[in-house]
Amino acid sequence: MDWAAERKVASMNPHPIRAYGPGRVNLIGEHTDYNDGLCLPFAIERGVTVTAELHEGGEVVAPGLADDDRFLQGAVAELRRAGVDLPGSTLAVASDLPQGAGLASSAAFCVAVSLALYGIAGVEPPRPVRLARLCSRIETDWAGQETGLLDQLASLLGEDGRAVRLDMRTLEARSIELDLRGHVLATLDSGASRSLARSGYNERREECRRAVELLGLESLRDADDGSGLPAPLDRRVRHVITENERVDAAVAALAAADLAALGELLNASHASLRDDYEVSVPEVERTVEACLKAGALGARIMGGGFGGSVLALFAPGVTLPDAAIGARAGPGARYL
Numbered sequence: 001m002d003w004a005a006e007r008k009v010a011s012m013n014p015h016p017i018r019a020y021g022p023g024r025v026n027l028i029g030e031h032t033d034y035n036d037g038l039c040l041p042f043a044i045e046r047g048v049t050v051t052a053e054l055h056e057g058g059e060v061v062a063p064g065l066a067d068d069d070r071f072l073q074g075a076v077a078e079l080r081r082a083g084v085d086l087p088g089s090t091l092a093v094a095s096d097l098p099q100g101a102g103l104a105s106s107a108a109f110c111v112a113v114s115l116a117l118y119g120i121a122g123v124e125p126p127r128p129v130r131l132a133r134l135c136s137r138i139e140t141d142w143a144g145q146e147t148g149l150l151d152q153l154a155s156l157l158g159e160d161g162r163a164v165r166l167d168m169r170t171l172e173a174r175s176i177e178l179d180l181r182g183h184v185l186a187t188l189d190s191g192a193s194r195s196l197a198r199s200g201y202n203e204r205r206e207e208c209r210r211a212v213e214l215l216g217l218e219s220l221r222d223a224d225d226g227s228g229l230p231a232p233l234d235r236r237v238r239h240v241i242t243e244n245e246r247v248d249a250a251v252a253a254l255a256a257a258d259l260a261a262l263g264e265l266l267n268a269s270h271a272s273l274r275d276d277y278e279v280s281v282p283e284v285e286r287t288v289e290a291c292l293k294a295g296a297l298g299a300r301i302m303g304g305g306f307g308g309s310v311l312a313l314f315a316p317g318v319t320l321p322d323a324a325i326g327a328r329a330g331p332g333a334r335y336l
């Protein structure tokens, strides 16, 4: 043991860096982010914490992760590409966010690990949109998982008790008070294996690209009618158009404290994701039904689809279904 070297390292960095990235719930606005559309997510009170400590070697290591962890490799590579000189460091990862449950655990990890690495390098992290893009590249280019910016921006821009209306065309983020008047938003894992998630998600994105091409538009944000397109592209476009409208209707329902209307919008979003966008699976349908039977005012599939969690809105005092987890809006990513 080289104590002198250890002391030197310790004096350079007396405190380990701890960075936190929350998961997210998307209240409404699904499969709109990569179509330049609108979304209304909030960061939840669960997430991923990455602790980084300097060590003598030149490498970034994370003993708790597989050597070939693509997210870590991607984070290290993307930061280096951004010109950050990374010192040798050891990362430890802790999470209270379930994986594969549609709560954006990969984005939460990418956000936390990137912040930890910026921190240990002593470099100020970029502003949220740039950092969200960097994190999204880790998922897409390194882990082979296409993703828009919804999850990353939700994690980075979270605020206690507030959601954020994201306009993905202008990247304007508007903070929205999430006063549910005692109602509870809860997520319930459908338990469906997400084996189709990646291929299904990528296929939907491809369909949207084709629709944009056929319509001769820059993005589906500009579409006002896709009914002339061949099936199923006509239905896909209808989902995107109506879902954007539902986001602003949800913002208005929140402002008017009309929670019944918000519940209806969740139901309408689900019907559209099931019938027009076709991203539901039988387990999700059963989970939505279980929520509605338990008295939910509205319930819908959330996230990329083909499994994952259902989001439901319950009136005050209603007993949540077994295994449902209340989702409160918590603060965004930060150093602890």
Ligand code: GLA
Residues within 6 Å of the ligand: 029, 030, 031, 032, 033, 034, 104, 146, 147, 148, 149, 150, 151, 303, 304, 305
């Ligand atoms: C996944 C992606 C997001 C978004 C949603 C669907 O969570 O990572 O970018 O496209 O699906 O709304």
